[in-house]
Amino acid sequence: MSSKEEIVLQGSLSMKGGDGIYSYAKNSSFQRKSADVVREKIDEAIAEKLDMKSLCSRGSRFHIADFGCSTGPNTFIAMQNILESIERKYQSQCPTGQIPEFQVFFNDQVSNDFNTLFTTLPLDRKYFVAGVPGPFHGRLFPASSLHFAYSSTALHWLSKVPEVLLDKNSPSFNKGRIYCTSTLDKVVDAYSSQFAKDIKIFLEARAKELVAGGMLVMIMPAKRNENPHCQTGMGMCIEYLESSFLDMVNEGIISEAKVDSFNLPLYEASLEEMMELIQRNGSFNIEKMELTTVAKGESTFENYSPYTVQMLKMHMRAGLEEIISKHFGTEIIDDLFDRYAIKLENLFHRLQSGKGKGTQMFVILKRK
Amino acid sequence: MSSKEEIVLQGSLSMKGGDGIYSYAKNSSFQRKSADVVREKIDEAIAEKLDMKSLCSRGSRFHIADFGCSTGPNTFIAMQNILESIERKYQSQCPTGQIPEFQVFFNDQVSNDFNTLFTTLPLDRKYFVAGVPGPFHGRLFPASSLHFAYSSTALHWLSKVPEVLLDKNSPSFNKGRIYCTSTLDKVVDAYSSQFAKDIKIFLEARAKELVAGGMLVMIMPAKRNENPHCQTGMGMCIEYLESSFLDMVNEGIISEAKVDSFNLPLYEASLEEMMELIQRNGSFNIEKMELTTVAKGESTFENYSPYTVQMLKMHMRAGLEEIISKHFGTEIIDDLFDRYAIKLENLFHRLQSGKGKGTQMFVILKRK
Numbered sequence: 001m002s003s004k005e006e007i008v009l010q011g012s013l014s015m016k017g018g019d020g021i022y023s024y025a026k027n028s029s030f031q032r033k034s035a036d037v038v039r040e041k042i043d044e045a046i047a048e049k050l051d052m053k054s055l056c057s058r059g060s061r062f063h064i065a066d067f068g069c070s071t072g073p074n075t076f077i078a079m080q081n082i083l084e085s086i087e088r089k090y091q092s093q094c095p096t097g098q099i100p101e102f103q104v105f106f107n108d109q110v111s112n113d114f115n116t117l118f119t120t121l122p123l124d125r126k127y128f129v130a131g132v133p134g135p136f137h138g139r140l141f142p143a144s145s146l147h148f149a150y151s152s153t154a155l156h157w158l159s160k161v162p163e164v165l166l167d168k169n170s171p172s173f174n175k176g177r178i179y180c181t182s183t184l185d186k187v188v189d190a191y192s193s194q195f196a197k198d199i200k201i202f203l204e205a206r207a208k209e210l211v212a213g214g215m216l217v218m219i220m221p222a223k224r225n226e227n228p229h230c231q232t233g234m235g236m237c238i239e240y241l242e243s244s245f246l247d248m249v250n251e252g253i254i255s256e257a258k259v260d261s262f263n264l265p266l267y268e269a270s271l272e273e274m275m276e277l278i279q280r281n282g283s284f285n286i287e288k289m290e291l292t293t294v295a296k297g298e299s300t301f302e303n304y305s306p307y308t309v310q311m312l313k314m315h316m317r318a319g320l321e322e323i324i325s326k327h328f329g330t331e332i333i334d335d336l337f338d339r340y341a342i343k344l345e346n347l348f349h350r351l352q353s354g355k356g357k358g359t360q361m362f363v364i365l366k367r368k
Numbered sequence: 369m370s371s372k373e374e375i376v377l378q379g380s381l382s383m384k385g386g387d388g389i390y391s392y393a394k395n396s397s398f399q400r401k402s403a404d405v406v407r408e409k410i411d412e413a414i415a416e417k418l419d420m421k422s423l424c425s426r427g428s429r430f431h432i433a434d435f436g437c438s439t440g441p442n443t444f445i446a447m448q449n450i451l452e453s454i455e456r457k458y459q460s461q462c463p464t465g466q467i468p469e470f471q472v473f474f475n476d477q478v479s480n481d482f483n484t485l486f487t488t489l490p491l492d493r494k495y496f497v498a499g500v501p502g503p504f505h506g507r508l509f510p511a512s513s514l515h516f517a518y519s520s521t522a523l524h525w526l527s528k529v530p531e532v533l534l535d536k537n538s539p540s541f542n543k544g545r546i547y548c549t550s551t552l553d554k555v556v557d558a559y560s561s562q563f564a565k566d567i568k569i570f571l572e573a574r575a576k577e578l579v580a581g582g583m584l585v586m587i588m589p590a591k592r593n594e595n596p597h598c599q600t601g602m603g604m605c606i607e608y609l610e611s612s613f614l615d616m617v618n619e620g621i622i623s624e625a626k627v628d629s630f631n632l633p634l635y636e637a638s639l640e641e642m643m644e645l646i647q648r649n650g651s652f653n654i655e656k657m658e659l660t661t662v663a664k665g666e667s668t669f670e671n672y673s674p675y676t677v678q679m680l681k682m683h684m685r686a687g688l689e690e691i692i693s694k695h696f697g698t699e700i701i702d703d704l705f706d707r708y709a710i711k712l713e714n715l716f717h718r719l720q721s722g723k724g725k726g727t728q729m730f731v732i733l734k735r736k
Contacts, residue, residue, distance in 0.1 A: 061513055103510050114482045119478055130500050
């Protein structure tokens with residue numbers, strides 16, 4: 001594994017819509033890199049594990065859904081790759097058959113910018129399109145109506161901030177922090193337990209929606225079991241943001257109470273945690289489960305430069321601007337991210353010295 | 369049939385998005401009235417003609433699509449009514465069966481405001497939702513994947529303006545007109561032939577997408593066979609708009625050439641024209657086909673008042689602002705519709721004297 005780690009912090013909730021300079025559509029190159037890395041792995045899994053003969057025995061339609069698609073273009077690239085892999089598999093299994101018609105369902109929160117998603121759809125696509133608004137923590141499709149489900153860098157977004165983090169009288173009160181960067185076990189427990197609840201609901205819903213033999217691919221930022229949350233790439237990125245907030249508190253620009261009552265609904269699970277949740281659900285066979293990283297030489301964070309600093313700043317802003325604005329107001333955003341950019345030199349040095357064990361979890365399940 | 373006719377001029381193309389005072393969402397009460405009128409007829413057709421036993425024999429899912437849904441709320445009301453009728457029919461045919469899960473597909477142009485549609489979805493809906501962007505003049509769904517298709521006040525929008533209308537050397541050149549309000553047969557022919565091409569493609573696409581036994585409901589503004597286009601409710605509404613344009617030409621605000629090169633891509637077919645197109649397609653049985661109107665006492669146009677003038681002005685503006693702005697620029701819009709409102713007194717008098725034979729076509733087909 002490369003010592004130059006990819007930082008992954010992205011997802012479906014509160015991505016910045018439109019196609020302006022701070023939009024998700026223009027600031028999601030990190031996510032695209034992570035899609036490239038897993039492309040081959042998904043292709044392999046489809047070739048080896050997806051039984052197209054039985055999946056297409058009842059009809060000539062094949063339904064794919066991307067849970068937490070945001071506004072593109074990454075979802076279009078991922079869907080295209082998956083579709084091509086499935087076509088190849090179909091042709092090898094059923095060389096004389098008629099390739100099924102594909103319908104791709106793009107899911108994200110109701111607040112996602114579907115207008116941008118729809119107006120930027122690839123013109124040469126070979127599939128029918130549908131957008132599905134709503135939280136993937138719950139049912140979104142009729143029973144047994146999907147053949148392939150995919151979710152990339154979305155499941156690390158929690159459905160909500162665990163309430164105990166805001167309770168001054170609780171041992172989980174997350175004072176002066178905006179994430180489980182604290183070493184307090186009770187804070188981490190609150191995050192972890194919310195993640196467990198969310199994944200339980202996600203897996204139950206997908207188990208209903210997928211046909212027997214259907215595949216579920218999940219890719220999300222993760223942490224190695226032994227690592228504290230403050231030492232993953234994502235944790236470190238957030239810690240510098242946290243520190244920018246505290247500087248603004250010290251200068252009287254925002255109140256301490258405002259920061260105390262703000263927490264990011266994000267969580268990086270370990271492989272062990274996820275394995276337990278999947279087994280507890282019981283509806284899926286685990287076909288593949290591993291930690292992956294961007295291949296050496298492809299990391300965006302190999303070198304500190306004004307360009308990479310700017311990229312990381314834009315990336316963080318695209319992902320977090322909406323959620324931060326909601327709590328603090330839009331007027332602090334420019335100031336906050338300017339401060340943040342200045343701190344990034346330090347972050348790059350830590351990343352280059354091998355710190356920042358951010359990585360991603362790659363899971364392929366098959367519906368029993 | 370009431371002598372107080374409902375004027376129908378609405379559809380999917382270029383409806384004004386958002387929920388501002390000129391938005392479609394806030395100015396579609398006329399469309400809602402027409403939905404009320406047909407509600408009972410659809411309920412009857414479902415009760416008498418839709419065979420739920422055979423449609424649900426292969427699975428417990430039921431897929432409904434609204435072609436040209438715009439932004440709501442009318443589509444939500446129509447879908448809810450249809451769903452309830454289907455449930456009742458299912459319960460009467462399969463009293464011990466499990467009611468199927470419904471998935472409703474909301475289709476409209478890519479430029480439709482799906483963000484507004486999705487954020488205003490009824491919270492108490494009993495169906496799964498998907499938005500399908502793209503022109504309904506063409507395939508939008510996998511083969512045999514729909515059980516019920518519906519299109520209300522959308523099919524009178526042509527896919528494009530017939531080119532000959534713009535050709536100065538053609539006998540179809542539509543000088544000084546913006547619609548087939550002229551008595552020139554060649555102009556009407558150009559409109560009628562574009563409508564025929566569009567409906568041909570629409571019916572071919574829906575024939576592919578609907579399962580055998582699936583139902584297709586089409587509601588659209590129509591004209592009685594013997595009536596010229598300038599004497600329907602819609603034609604008269606447009607003629608007053610045309611006249612407002614010409615006033616602006618006379619005052620030098622817009623050029624004559626600009627008006628000559630603008631035509632509304634709208635067409636009201638007669639029952640006879642539509643019948644021929646359906647028969648030529650050959651994939652459907654005609655279950656019901658008639659002209660309908662809003663019941664006496666429900667017409668919005670019974671009385672001329674500042675309120676009804678304002679409503680009609682807003683209605684026309686919601687439907688046409690985008691398409692007019694694209695050609696003439698946004699700066700003429702307020703002026704144009706202010707002039708239009710002044711002319712409406714005359715229109716109301718004509719409507720009240722029984723003129724303005726605007727009405728709508730109600731068609732129920734069943735896939736062979």
